[in-house]
Amino acid sequence: MSKFDTLSTRVHRHRPEDDGALAVLGVGFSCLLIAFVLFLTGSGLTAVPFLGFLVAAGVGWIAYQPTTAKWLMFLATVVTVMTLGLIVAFIVREAIPAIRMMGVDLLIRTNEPLWGSGTFSLAPMIVGTATTTVIAMTIAAPLGIAGALFLSEIAPSTVREIVKPGIELLAGIPSITYGFIGFVIINGFFDSQLQTPTIGNYFTVGLVIGIMALPTIVTVAEDAISTVPESMKSGSLAVGTTDWQTMKSVTIPAAFSGISAAVLLGVGRAMGETMAATVMIPHTKGFPSPLFDVFGGTGETLTTVIAFEGGNASGTHMSALFAAGVILFLTVLTLSVASQIIESRMQRKLGGKQ
Amino acid sequence: MSTERQTQLVSTQSSIGSRATVAIIGLGLVVFAVSWLALFQWIGGETDVLGVGLFRLLGVCLLFIGVGTGACGFAARSGRIAATPRRSAGLLTGVLFGLLGFLVGGLSGAQTFGLGTAGWLVSAAGIGTAAATAAVFPREELGSTIPPSVFVTFVGAVITAGIIDAGWTWTPVDLSVTLIGPVVVPLLTIVASLIGVWSAAKAHSGFGARGRQSGAFLLISLSILGMLSVLVLLVGFIVVRGLDTVLTDAGVGIGSITVLNIQIPWVDVQIPFLMNVTQGLFVDVNGILPAIVGTLWLVIGAVVFAVPLGIGAAIFLTEYSESERFTQLVEIATNGLWSTPSIVFGLFGLTFLLPRISNNHRSLLGGQLVLGFMLLPLVVITSYEAIKAVPDEFRDASAALGVTRWQTIRSVVLPAAMPGIITGIILGVGRIAGETAPLLFVFPRSTFPSSVPNVLGSFEFSLAPPFVTNEALLSGGSALPYQLYASITSGHVPGQTFTVEQFGWGTAFVLLIVVLALYGIGITTRLYFQRKLQHE
Numbered sequence: 095m096s097k098f099d100t101l102s103t104r105v106h107r108h109r110p111e112d113d114g115a116l117a118v119l120g121v122g123f124s125c126l127l128i129a130f131v132l133f134l135t136g137s138g139l140t141a142v143p144f145l146g147f148l149v150a151a152g153v154g155w156i157a158y159q160p161t162t163a164k165w166l167m168f169l170a171t172v173v174t175v176m177t178l179g180l181i182v183a184f185i186v187r188e189a190i191p192a193i194r195m196m197g198v199d200l201l202i203r204t205n206e207p208l209w210g211s212g213t214f215s216l217a218p219m220i221v222g223t224a225t226t227t228v229i230a231m232t233i234a235a236p237l238g239i240a241g242a243l244f245l246s247e248i249a250p251s252t253v254r255e256i257v258k259p260g261i262e263l264l265a266g267i268p269s270i271t272y273g274f275i276g277f278v279i280i281n282g283f284f285d286s287q288l289q290t291p292t293i294g295n296y297f298t299v300g301l302v303i304g305i306m307a308l309p310t311i312v313t314v315a316e317d318a319i320s321t322v323p324e325s326m327k328s329g330s331l332a333v334g335t336t337d338w339q340t341m342k343s344v345t346i347p348a349a350f351s352g353i354s355a356a357v358l359l360g361v362g363r364a365m366g367e368t369m370a371a372t373v374m375i376p377h378t379k380g381f382p383s384p385l386f387d388v389f390g391g392t393g394e395t396l397t398t399v400i401a402f403e404g405g406n407a408s409g410t411h412m413s414a415l416f417a418a419g420v421i422l423f424l425t426v427l428t429l430s431v432a433s434q435i436i437e438s439r440m441q442r443k444l445g446g447k448q
Numbered sequence: 449m450s451t452e453r454q455t456q457l458v459s460t461q462s463s464i465g466s467r468a469t470v471a472i473i474g475l476g477l478v479v480f481a482v483s484w485l486a487l488f489q490w491i492g493g494e495t496d497v498l499g500v501g502l503f504r505l506l507g508v509c510l511l512f513i514g515v516g517t518g519a520c521g522f523a524a525r526s527g528r529i530a531a532t533p534r535r536s537a538g539l540l541t542g543v544l545f546g547l548l549g550f551l552v553g554g555l556s557g558a559q560t561f562g563l564g565t566a567g568w569l570v571s572a573a574g575i576g577t578a579a580a581t582a583a584v585f586p587r588e589e590l591g592s593t594i595p596p597s598v599f600v601t602f603v604g605a606v607i608t609a610g611i612i613d614a615g616w617t618w619t620p621v622d623l624s625v626t627l628i629g630p631v632v633v634p635l636l637t638i639v640a641s642l643i644g645v646w647s648a649a650k651a652h653s654g655f656g657a658r659g660r661q662s663g664a665f666l667l668i669s670l671s672i673l674g675m676l677s678v679l680v681l682l683v684g685f686i687v688v689r690g691l692d693t694v695l696t697d698a699g700v701g702i703g704s705i706t707v708l709n710i711q712i713p714w715v716d717v718q719i720p721f722l723m724n725v726t727q728g729l730f731v732d733v734n735g736i737l738p739a740i741v742g743t744l745w746l747v748i749g750a751v752v753f754a755v756p757l758g759i760g761a762a763i764f765l766t767e768y769s770e771s772e773r774f775t776q777l778v779e780i781a782t783n784g785l786w787s788t789p790s791i792v793f794g795l796f797g798l799t800f801l802l803p804r805i806s807n808n809h810r811s812l813l814g815g816q817l818v819l820g821f822m823l824l825p826l827v828v829i830t831s832y833e834a835i836k837a838v839p840d841e842f843r844d845a846s847a848a849l850g851v852t853r854w855q856t857i858r859s860v861v862l863p864a865a866m867p868g869i870i871t872g873i874i875l876g877v878g879r880i881a882g883e884t885a886p887l888l889f890v891f892p893r894s895t896f897p898s899s900v901p902n903v904l905g906s907f908e909f910s911l912a913p914p915f916v917t918n919e920a921l922l923s924g925g926s927a928l929p930y931q932l933y934a935s936i937t938s939g940h941v942p943g944q945t946f947t948v949e950q951f952g953w954g955t956a957f958v959l960l961i962v963v964l965a966l967y968g969i970g971i972t973t974r975l976y977f978q979r980k981l982q983h984e
Contacts, residue, residue, distance in 0.1 A: 136804050141914035160854035164768055170760030171769075174828055175781045177821055178788075184800045185792065240671040248665060249672075257672060259971045264679050266875075266967045268882025269790075270929045271956050275685060277936060278949060289626040305678055312675075338661035359787065366789025368885040369929070373936050389625035397885075400791050404798070404889050419795045423788060430787040434780055 115158035119165050122150030126169075181423070189420045192413035200417055209379045214414035216421065218379045222296065222395040223365055223422075225388060229300025230307055230364040235357050238311025242356070245312065246319040247341055265309035273370035276302040281374055284389075292376040296388040299374050299395075303367045311360040318352020318437065319345060321444055351440040355433035362429040366422060368397040377402055396422045465520065465529030469652035472516045473666075476645035479509050479637055480670075487634035494614055503607055503614060503629075506637045510604030513644040514597050520651040521593025533655035537591030542584035545595045548643075549579025552599065559618055560611070588655045592663075596647035603640040607633055642667070683960065690957025693950045694721045697733050721954055726931070727896040727942040734943040736955055738897040739931040742812070743962065745903055746891070746927055747881055749816025750823045755873055758827025762869075765828075766835045767857055779832075785825040790885040793818050798889040810924035812901060815891035819880045826879065830872020834865040867977040871970050878966035882959060884929040893924030895934045896942050901925045928959040 125146035132140040154162035193200060196214055203215035241261065245254055280302065281294045322345050330340040346353070377399075380392040396418045404415050485491045486502060495502045524531040536542075553575030557568035583595045606612055616629035649666045650659035698719040724735030761778070769775050797818035802808050805817075838861050846856040906920040926934070932955040935941050941951040 133804055138914065140804075141916075145915070160852050163854050163857075164764070167760040167764035167768065170757045171764045171778055173757055174761045174785070174824055175778055177824065178781045178785050180800060181785075181788065181792065181796045185795050188795075188799050237671050237675065240668045241675055244668050244672045248668060255975070257676065259967075260676050260679050262875075262971065263964065263967055264675065264682075266878050266882070266963055267679075267682060268884070268929050268959055268963055270882065270884045270932050271682075271686065271960060274932055274936060274952055274956050275682060278952070279685070284625075287628060287631060291624050295624075308675060336657045336661045338664050339657055362787045366787070366791070368789065368791040369933065372885075373933065384622050387623050389623050391624065397789060397791050400795065401885055401888055404791075404795070416795060416799070419792050423792045426787055426789055427784050430784045431780055434783055 112161070115154060115161040118150050118154040118158065119162065122147050122154060123165075123169075125150060185416050185419050185423065188416035189413055192410055192417045195410055196414075200414070201421075204381065210411075212410070214410065214417075216396065216414070216418055218381055218392070219394050219396045219399050219418060220421070221381055221385075222375075222393060223397070225296045225382070226300040226303055226371065226395055227361060227364045229297060229388065230304035231357070231361060233301065233304030234307040234311055234360055234364070238308050238356070238360060239315055239353060241308070241312040242315035242319055242353070243341060243346075246316045247337070247345065261309050261312050264305075265313070268369075269306060269367060270369040270373070272302050272306055273373040276370055276374045288389075290389045291391040292378070292393065294374045294376045295390065295393055296375075296382070299371050299393070300388070302370050302374065303364045306367055306370060307360040307364040310363045311356045314356035314359050314433075315349075315353045318349045318356060318440065321352065321441060322348045323444060348444065349440070351436045355436040355440075358429045358433040358436075362426040362433075365429075366397060366426050368401050371395055372398045372401040465523060466652055468516065469520060469648045472513055472520070472648040473645050473652065475509055476513050476641045476648060479506055479513070479641040480645065482506065483634040483637040483641065487631065487638070489630065492614075492630075501614075503633045504610070506633070507604045507607030507609075510600050510637060510640050510644070511608060512604075513641065513648070514599075514601030514604055517593050517600065517644055517647045517651065518597030520648065521590050521597065524589035524593075524651065524655065525587070529651070529654070531589050531651075531654040531656070532658070533588035534657075535587060536585070537583050537588045539584065541592060542580045545583040545599075546576045546580030548576075548599060549595075550576030552579075552602070588659075589651070592650050592655065592659075593647050596643045600640045600644045603636050607636065612636070642670070683964075686953065686956050686960050689953040690955075690960075693946060693954030694719065694957055696721055696945065696954075722958070725898050725900065726926070727894075727898045731943065733945050734896075734941060734951070736928065736931055736958060738900050739926045739928045739955070740958065741900050742891075742897075742925040742927040743881055743929075745812060745901060745925075746815050746819055746887075747877055749813070750819035750880055751873070751877060753817060753820030754823040754827055758824050759831050759869060761828050762831035762835055763857060763862075765832055767853065767861065782825045782828045785821075786829060790822065790883055791888075793822050793886040794889045796821070797886060802890060806922045809922065810889075810891055810893060811922045812891065812903070812925055813918075813921040815887050815924075815927070816921075818886045818890050819883065822883065822886060823876050823880050826876035827869075827873060830876065831865070831869045834868025834872065835861060837868060838864045867973060871974045871977075874966055874970035874973070878963050878970060881966065882929050882963050884927075884933050887927060887930055888933075891924050892926060892930050892934070894926075895938050897926045928955060928962065931955050932959060 125143040129140050129143040129147060132143065151162065151166060154165075192214055196203070200214060200216055201220070202217055203213070204217055207213050208215045208218055245258060245261075249257060276298060277294070280298045284290045284295065284298055285293045326344055326348060327340055330344040331337070335343070375393040375395065375398050376391065377394055378392050379394045379399075382388065382390040382392050400415045400418055400422075403411070407415055482491070482502070483506065486506075491502060497505050500508070520529060523529045524533065550572045554568050554572030557563045557571035561567075561571075563571065579595050579599075582598075583591045585591070586594070612629060612633055614629040614633070616632065617626055618632075619626045646663045646667060649662040653659045653662040698717075698721070701716045701718070702713060720733035721735045722740065723737055724731050724733055725738055726734050726736060761782075765775050765778055769778075797814055801814045801817055802810065805811065805813055842860050842864055843856055846860040847853075851859075901920045901923075903918065903920045906918045908917050908919070909915065910917070932952060935948055935951050935955065939948060941948055946954070
């Protein structure tokens, strides 16, 4: 049958079974489109066209499996991409009332009242997110790069096989668990021993977020380092350098863009970290004075304000929280895209030289 | 190899030198480890060790290390220790020691001697410049031993003399924190021992290129050790403290179950914490069964939703898509989706899903879909990698038999890629099972639920659209990570049996076991298939 298939394509361009498949899939896709539109409008009738789609897909699967499979997979791809688009569209839509009301003040207002009674300024939270991210990256970036070097260049394979799953586990521990430990142990320690004014502050939050961002940096940087072709390293070693000299003067410079991409992704993780920060931070809005007083009584970031107040906010308040989500989402998305561009450029460069 | 040649050429001298440096490194590592224990206050600073307080003993050790590294430097300079030093310890070392000197000068000027702003700036700049000069200008064996030696000796002296001891406190002007001896002393000894160990490691390998390698590798290995210790500490804390809660009133007895009117003896395991509802009139030990069942259903729903979509998209990208630009776009979108903060998914679920599927009520279905959206990019990425890793020879061989592309995919590519795909799914599930943020606005019903969702029993069919309804899917519930969050933020738990902390540790323990089990299975399957591939 399949032989016939290829033969018939060669002889006649036109295949009758294609027409049938296209008809069935056409019906199916129009049903799905109608279902999607009805879903968007919140109609109770969504199930009817969706059922139609299922029937069409089923018929197509039985009668014209190859074509149907291909188009269903195309559909899955479209859904994946569309999810991102839907997220952008819907959170921006909800943020518009707050943006319209506050204008640029939403981002830059630094005078009291900052939050509540009709004024919403995200400036304190932006400062908070920046502060915790800087603290986190001070810890995570050097340790993460060192860890990546160790895994890809130094460790013998037996050690590697133990350490690598360990790092993955570190990434797998749920963020609320980090938060609980940070809340009970680290916050408690700073409160009782170091007499900080509030239970929890930017420093303890940054510390925990830093540990949480570590595995991301290690994994991505390790990938980047291992894309450096073996021939480059061997060339350097052949001149009589030590392993460390090769790493310092060949491997790291060659993988530099990949390593910076890893750090960018780490920044994204640190910024987006929610639960650990939410349970640890004191939720007071304001600016630390002076700005480097990370132990001070103020503490709120973009993620924590959403998680803490989103449950019972409404109106402009809720809209302001969505605006915080938009800022967060766009920043992290930019970081993610930037790191991917850097990475693909690096792979092209190294691949070309190979 | 390196030591062999050295011992052959200058055997007696270098063996004394290398023994001395090994001793210094060993002592430094002991100080480093003990300092961490002291920082965590598992050992008190005043603990009596060999007749002296612990902190003082650490100080004395640092004095030894400091003097020892300095002596190594001079011994290498005068040729008593074999060394192949460079002309300078390098600019980076100089900058780092300059910064260290700046800190030491500034802090001791401001804190110990109480100088004003101008005073401490002068002392900081002076000592910083001196340290940088001492590191950069002499030959390497002095440049990388003398500044560390001076610093370590200084710290050792300050601690031994009791200038900074367990009773010491300092509240810096612009920071709302009071620094106390039991924290500052271990921090100082940690930094000093690291620097001493680095310097001794360089001396051990005779400075130069090899010395730098030893120093760098030592620090890198220590940082990896640090990461693993964090992991062990986290898991250890949770297991030690959580196990008690989980096993409260637990017991194993002989019960019986009735099958077809025949009584069969059965081991009856009772673990109330896992088997009871969280809040109820007749509940002695408040359990987390609703949360466990909730997490189970959430994961099942997310997998059912995301896995077919994700694998489908991955197959399309690897096998069908011919436009590179389209593939790239999808890749960027998928990675963007992967790095999207979890709380944003929560907001998305709140505004997009809830009004449309459950009339603005929080619901299990909403939670499942939101977690499904989070799982989707993970499945796409891992399946994409797994399918791409299938060698093209497989596809060519299959195509050579004259079968269609779809048959090749179905019977050759997918089976070959399946282990990788399954591993990816398991790891992804491990990740979403612990997520709280996306659920916050779409799923929780009450802080402490009193009933377990009955999903299978609540399907109702009708002839009018939407044909199938399920009350349990359309109402909210609780999940393990949410239960932990709820008990932290509400500040109380129902019942008299547990305090908030005990309940929290217990929940964290169960959550950790669930996630670790998933990760364990995922990582083991991956290792198993990797081994199998290598052997073939």
